[in-house]
Amino acid sequence: MKASWTKRTLNLKQPAGTSRGVIKSRDVWFITLTKNGNNGIGECAPLLKLSLDHFDQIESKLDKICDNPNSFLNDLSQLAYFPSIRFGLEMALLDLENGGGQNYFGSFESIKINGLIWMGNPDFMMGQVEQKLDEGWTCIKLKIGALDFDSELDILRSIRSRFSQDELELRVDVNGAFTENDVREKLNRLAKFDLHSIEQPIQPGQWDLLAELCESSPIPIALDEELIPLVNAEDRMKMLDKVKPKYLVLKPSLLGGFSESEKWIELAEERNIAWWVTSALESNIGLNAISRWTAKMSPNGFQGLGTGQLFTNNITSPLKVKSGKLSIDKMPIWKDVNQFISEWYSSDDEMIVQTSGSTGKPKSISVKKKCMRNSAQLTGKTFNLKEGDTALLCIPMKYIAGKMMVVRALELGLDLKVVEPSSNPLNGIKEIVDFSAMVPFQLENSLNQLNKIKTLIIGGGQVSPKLVEKLQIESTQVYETYGMTETLTHVAIKPLNGPNISDLFRALDGIHFEKDDRGCLAIHASALNPVPIVTNDLVELIDENSFRWLGRFDNVINSGGVKIIPELVEAKLLSIIPNNRFFINGESDESLGEKVVLVVEGNVIEISFDSLEKFEKPKEIYFISEFLETESGKIRRGETLKIIQY
Numbered sequence: 133m134k135a136s137w138t139k140r141t142l143n144l145k146q147p148a149g150t151s152r153g154v155i156k157s158r159d160v161w162f163i164t165l166t167k168n169g170n171n172g173i174g175e176c177a178p179l180l181k182l183s184l185d186h187f188d189q190i191e192s193k194l195d196k197i198c199d200n201p202n203s204f205l206n207d208l209s210q211l212a213y214f215p216s217i218r219f220g221l222e223m224a225l226l227d228l229e230n231g232g233g234q235n236y237f238g239s240f241e242s243i244k245i246n247g248l249i250w251m252g253n254p255d256f257m258m259g260q261v262e263q264k265l266d267e268g269w270t271c272i273k274l275k276i277g278a279l280d281f282d283s284e285l286d287i288l289r290s291i292r293s294r295f296s297q298d299e300l301e302l303r304v305d306v307n308g309a310f311t312e313n314d315v316r317e318k319l320n321r322l323a324k325f326d327l328h329s330i331e332q333p334i335q336p337g338q339w340d341l342l343a344e345l346c347e348s349s350p351i352p353i354a355l356d357e358e359l360i361p362l363v364n365a366e367d368r369m370k371m372l373d374k375v376k377p378k379y380l381v382l383k384p385s386l387l388g389g390f391s392e393s394e395k396w397i398e399l400a401e402e403r404n405i406a407w408w409v410t411s412a413l414e415s416n417i418g419l420n421a422i423s424r425w426t427a428k429m430s431p432n433g434f435q436g437l438g439t440g441q442l443f444t445n446n447i448t449s450p451l452k453v454k455s456g457k458l459s460i461d462k463m464p465i466w467k468d469v470n471q472f473i474s475e476w477y478s479s480d481d482e483m484i485v486q487t488s489g490s491t492g493k494p495k496s497i498s499v500k501k502k503c504m505r506n507s508a509q510l511t512g513k514t515f516n517l518k519e520g521d522t523a524l525l526c527i528p529m530k531y532i533a534g535k536m537m538v539v540r541a542l543e544l545g546l547d548l549k550v551v552e553p554s555s556n557p558l559n560g561i562k563e564i565v566d567f568s569a570m571v572p573f574q575l576e577n578s579l580n581q582l583n584k585i586k587t588l589i590i591g592g593g594q595v596s597p598k599l600v601e602k603l604q605i606e607s608t609q610v611y612e613t614y615g616m617t618e619t620l621t622h623v624a625i626k627p628l629n630g631p632n633i634s635d636l637f638r639a640l641d642g643i644h645f646e647k648d649d650r651g652c653l654a655i656h657a658s659a660l661n662p663v664p665i666v667t668n669d670l671v672e673l674i675d676e677n678s679f680r681w682l683g684r685f686d687n688v689i690n691s692g693g694v695k696i697i698p699e700l701v702e703a704k705l706l707s708i709i710p711n712n713r714f715f716i717n718g719e720s721d722e723s724l725g726e727k728v729v730l731v732v733e734g735n736v737i738e739i740s741f742d743s744l745e746k747f748e749k750p751k752e753i754y755f756i757s758e759f760l761e762t763e764s765g766k767i768r769r770g771e772t773l774k775i776i777q778y
Contacts, residue, residue: 134166135201135224136479137176137194142415142443143519143545148250153181160415161194163217164478165201165224171474172228175418176220177385182412184360184386185214193217198479208389212363215388222389223421227474234420234470240427242459246271246303246434254283261291268455271301271328271434277309281318288325297326301434308335308357315345323350329379332356343375354379356410359396360386368396372403380407381436385414390425397429410436416449417473423451423458444520445545447473448538463552468529472538476501485532487617488592488762499532499620506659507536507620508543514625514640515587517567519545524568524585526557532617533591537569558584569621575599575610582608589613591621593766594681595628597706603629612637614681616667620660624679636678644676652685670697687769689718689726694747696728701748705730709739713759717769719752727751731773733759 139161148155161176176194178185193214197204204210205225211218226236247264249257249272257274264272272291276284291302302325310318310333322330329352334341336358346353355377362368380400384393393409400407409426411419419440426435438453440446448469450461475483482498511517523546525537534553541548549565551557557574558581565585570578571592576599582588583606591613603610609630613622614637624637624645639645643657648666653673655665670688672680683699690696698716705714713733721727730739730750734757741749754776760768 133201133205134479135163135198136166136477137161137163137191137198138477139191140415140447142413143445144442145444145520147252148413148442155413158413160418161190161217161220162417162477163194163197163220163224164474165228166478166480167228170228170232171471171478172224172226172230172232173234173417173474173477174220174223174225174227175385175414175421176216177412177414177418178216179386179412182357182360182386183216184363185216190214190217197221208391212388215360215363215392216385218392219385219387219389219418222391223418226390226421232471232474233467234417234474235424235467236421237424237428239460239462240424242457243423243427243437244271244434245438245453245456245458246273246301246436247456248272248436248438249274251275251278253279254287257284257287258290261287265291265295265300270299270456271303273303273305273331273436275307276304277306281321285321285325288322288327292325301328302326303328303331303354305331305356306333308332310334312338312341315341316348319345319349319351327351329354331381332358336361339371339374342377346375346377352378354381356381356383363388365395365399368399372399372405376403377405380405382407382409383412384409384422384425385412385418393425394429406433407431408433408435411439413439413442415443416440416447416451420449420451423460444547446547448525448541448548448550450550461550463550465525465529465550465552468534469525469538469550472529472535473542476539476542483535485535485617486530488531497617499617503660504536504539504620505543508540510640510642510659511536511540511622512544515567515589517544517546520547521566522547522549522563524548524557524561524565525550526553526574527569527571527592528553533569533621536621556581558582572596572599579603579606582606582610587611589622589625590628591615592762597703598710600628604633616665618661618665619655619657623655623657623660636674636680639677645671645673645679646676647671647673650685653679687717689716689728691718691721691726691728691747692724696748701728701744704743704748705739708741708743709737712737713767715759715767715769715772716750717773719773721751724751729754729773731756731759731769731776733757 141157141159143157163174165172208218227234247269249260315333331354382393384390387393408431411422423437437458450466452459452461482500484496485499486496487494525548527534556577558578561584567587568585569589572595575590585608588608588610595612610628611625612628614624615622623643624639626637627633642659646654648654651670653667653669653671668685670682670685683697687698688695701716715731717729718726719729728750729752731754736755760771
């Protein structure tokens with residue numbers, strides 16, 4: 133068993149106010165367990181001024197766990213005073229035991245959740261309320277207690293003037309802001325608004341006062357912070373028996389994980405105390421686990437699990453929130469995405485990736501995560517991507533192009549939307565996306581919806597001149613890219629439309645090119661691969677930073693001593709065969725060594741070769757109903773020709 137940890141700072145889209153202060157960002161730590169090639173990931177998400185965890189000792193404690201993970205896994209009670217770390221370790225072990233992929237407790241259909249209204253000036257808070265009501269939420273929780281109390285009452289009064297208790301459930305969370313001197317008066321004034329409950333009206337630890345309030349309050353009291361310091365069963369039972377609250381609010385991140393939360397549930401249900409589950413500003417990794425556990429526990433009422441949408445740089449997740457319900461996207465691609473994220477945060481410095489096999493037999497190679505990070509940063513710089521920008525993953529995770537879309541999201545803080553790879557991936561996309569990557573056949577099928585993407589890169593094959601022509605009326609900036617698995621996707625780009633349209637590939641920053649003796653491109657990109665990469669791509673090298681692609685060296689036909697580049701012949705034939713796909717290939721010939729043959733997809737048609745040089749003219753023409761293709765839509769020339777020959 134190996135363990136590792138990494139830190140991530142999550143930035144809020146807008147400051148979030150509570151009675152403990154305003155939060156603009158928060159730190160979380162991911163812990164990953166690795167065994168027999170599988171990875172499990174957990175999240176340690178302590179909250180400053182609230183968690184028991186000593187913030188200045190978190191990383192040293194994580195180091196100790198990573199030195200000997202089995203010791204802590206065998207006895208989680210060692211982490212009683214580091215509940216967030218205990219939660220993360222329990223999460224990681226659950227993920228590992230379930231085979232990875234962040235499945236934890238299995239899938240679920242939906243969970244009813246409350247809409248959270250953060251503290252701020254009255255206009256800001258009312259704006260949040262209006263948005264939630266317009267979106268169809270039927271339960272709203274307001275953070276109150278740090279502003280002018282009369283203004284907070286005005287907001288509640290405005291809500292209740294529009295929606296009755298039967299139409300909208302209202303909760304308030306005070307985070308301990310009321311005092312012994314004012315709590316009774318404020319409870320009585322709040323009671324006019326038919327509130328479902330009030331969370332933690334006074335600071336924790338005042339059990340005598342709290343017991344009195346729970347007995348006399350006109351609003352049912354829910355306990356939140358009160359639970360956090362109570363780490364043993366005796367203290368928990370003593371508090372519950374004395375205070376007798378109506379509800380408990382369970383935050384697994386702050387209570388020591390799922391097993392500890394389940395102990396609280398058992399004690400509550402023995403005493404007829406109701407409960408619900410709330411997240412504590414975790415990333416989507418922690419929220420994903422909490423949501424799945426919550427669904428397994430089958431609680432009644434609204435849960436507080438919607439805070440994953442607050443961050444600009446959250447981890448991509450299958451969780452979806454709409455109109456007061458949290459659900460989980462069950463597309464198969466999520467398993468691959470989540471397993472990749474767990475592997476990305478593992479202790480290994482390298483990852484095994486598979487080449488596409490479009491120019492040879494597929495193979496597995498090892499690439500350094502550091503180089504993948506460099507590639508992501510280079511893409512961000514090239515296309516001016518910034519934290520919070522949206523990106524779309526619509527290509528398979530099997531190959532490097534899909535993996536690098538996830539890496540870009542993780543490293544650049546992009547809001548990654550995920551759809552199952554298909555020929556037309558934009559069908560279900562409603563909002564504008566800042567950045568995406570496709571293969572040519574996806575581009576062709578998406579032309580009528582391309583305005584949903586601002587910047588699009590195309591890889592996995594050439595973009596035909598006919599398709600380039602269609603792009604000239606598009607507002608989307610489209611680039612053809614040049615790259616391969618060994619370069620961690622693109623090292624050069626070619627604008628296909630817009631004011632800078634070009635037929636030249638130009639290098640990204642820090643990358644330069646040269647040609648070898650065959651006329652093939654050699655790539656120098658030390659940030660992406662420590663050794664120069666010699667390709668089989670024939671190019672016209674303009675300078676060390678730009679080239680024109682001519683064709684593949686392994687496609688070259690040697691016919692009677694004349695070397696013919698099929699791709700150049702194909703370019704001449706595009707206007708002659710406009711409505712059919714085709715390719716030029718070499719075929720064994722006794723007198724010439726190789727002869728030029730033309731393979732056309734579709735029915736037999738008449739073709740004139742007057743525009744070709746004598747040595748370029750095909751000696752044979754074959755017609756076939758359908759070409760064999762790679763997953764990315766590239767024609768398998770050799771395999772297609774074999775079908776015809778045999």
